[in-house]
Amino acid sequence: MNTPAAPKVQVPDIAAQVTYAMRIMGIAPIPRNYELFYEAYIGSSPQLTREVAALGSKATQEELDAIGAKHFGHHRAEAIDGAHTKMVSQLDALLHLLKQEQSSLESYNRLLDETYSRINDKNHASAEIIRSAINVLSAATGDTITQGKEMVENVAQKSREMDLVRRELDEYKRIANTDSLTQLSNRRAFDDKLAAIYNNPMLHGVTALVLADIDHFKKINDTYGHPVGDKILASVGSIIRASVRKDVFLARTGGEEFALIVEGNTLDEVVAMAERVRIALEHTPFKNSRTGVNYGRVTISLGLCMASDAESPSELYSKADIALYCAKNGGRNRTMAFEEGMKKDFSKSWLIYRK
Incomplete structure (x- = not known):
């Protein structure tokens, strides 16, 4: 049974506000920056929040990495x-x-x-x-x-x-380098893998970045609670892992977001792989085996970009991110590959992204 649609609210959630703030400040949309701004926004560490705020409207990557290393890496x-x-x-x-x-x-x-x-x-x-x-x-x-x-x-x-x-x-x-919830690679491992993509120019034409995001995940958390949401996240990670080759790099990069780095495939083959992932998840029932509660259908949207269509890891991530946004904006539960024409449709305000 599908969960009834919640009424639309014109207030962006935390993830949308974080993403919007990063774009306004010109911060590179890479996972470690998102982690930093997310933790600063929710106030998990007042000192962290103060240090990020002190950077003002502009911040260099070196300054961001220094704060991240101080608060996340010491233990x-x-x-x-x-x-x-x-x-x-x-x-x-x-x-x-x-x-x-x-x-x-x-x-x-x-x-x-x-x-x-x-x-x-x-x-x-x-x-x-x-x-x-x-x-x-x-x-x-x-x-x-x-x-x-x-x-x-x-x-x-x-x-x-x-x-x-x-x-x-x-x-x-x-x-x-492991995400404790899903046991997949985490954003730290993803950052390293993403940065290494452009080390071998010969592989750019057969290497792709795929970004995936669970649709309406906030509604799942609001309706059933975060413990259920965590179990669904772990299950989604397992389904994605089972739907792709073992050599495909898979990471949970934040919240309900996953990333795949696929090597050795053409654009059509990567799209076909992404569709297999999407369909496998769409056809998986999500129920509580003990209570029999049906959590409804869980779907994901996917955006992808070939490394040959970008000049750097940051640009590759940004273009895959735009494709993901267009998949969300186009109705969700779909796969979209980046095209240059998508830029004109891309909005800096990602209010729709997490609704």
Whole structure:
């Protein structure tokens, strides 16, 4: 059963106001900036709100990133710094072992040189020289072999310890780049992936950014509450993940928004993939298995742009965002690819975007 349509209200919600404020200030529409302005708007940290407000009507990306790092990154940075400290300590210990081995080998080489000189000295009896040389070299060789075995064991132990630290760092990175609700990549991981798109110009023609947004999600939260909304978000993420190839990058970039970065496909193939996602979600029933409550149909709108149609990550995101806006404005539950003609229809006021 579909949820009855709520009466239209001419007051924009938080997400719309945040997006509008960013556009008025000329802030790049990338996820980490949205996170910063969203948290500042809702007042989760009064200090954060004051610092963002102090930037005035214009702000550089460097200033925004500095505030973001200060308020969002310190708790994970401490753990990562600790792991890095361990890694440096292990490397120092390994270097010390290698220097000891080098010193031992240098001493052995000096002994060989001295013995060779004695053998060539005609002032000594040959038999005594050879006997002495054999004893010295035998003892030195035995010591060197023993030290070598110990060195191998120590290096192996240090290598195991360093591997544990590496795994610890990998886990910190995974946690730092994972959205806790959906277990998909988060906006931090998305920012990195988006920035890397233009590293290889040869792939621009077969790389696309797809932005997806759940339709009327605010109504779902208002009607059934945020716990239900969170479960629906997690389910939508799972459905999208199951509808695309494993190598497609998928992230929850904020609120009810998802992003996909598709590599190795033409425009028509990307559109077809987006449609598979949309139809799969449209045909999935959303019910409470315990109470039997039907939450109605859940749909998404998708906007996409090929990397070859933009000059930078920021422009690519902006054009995919415009296509998403047009999909919303055109009736929702549809996929639209960016076209230059869309710009004239694009409104700076995204009041319709979250209604």
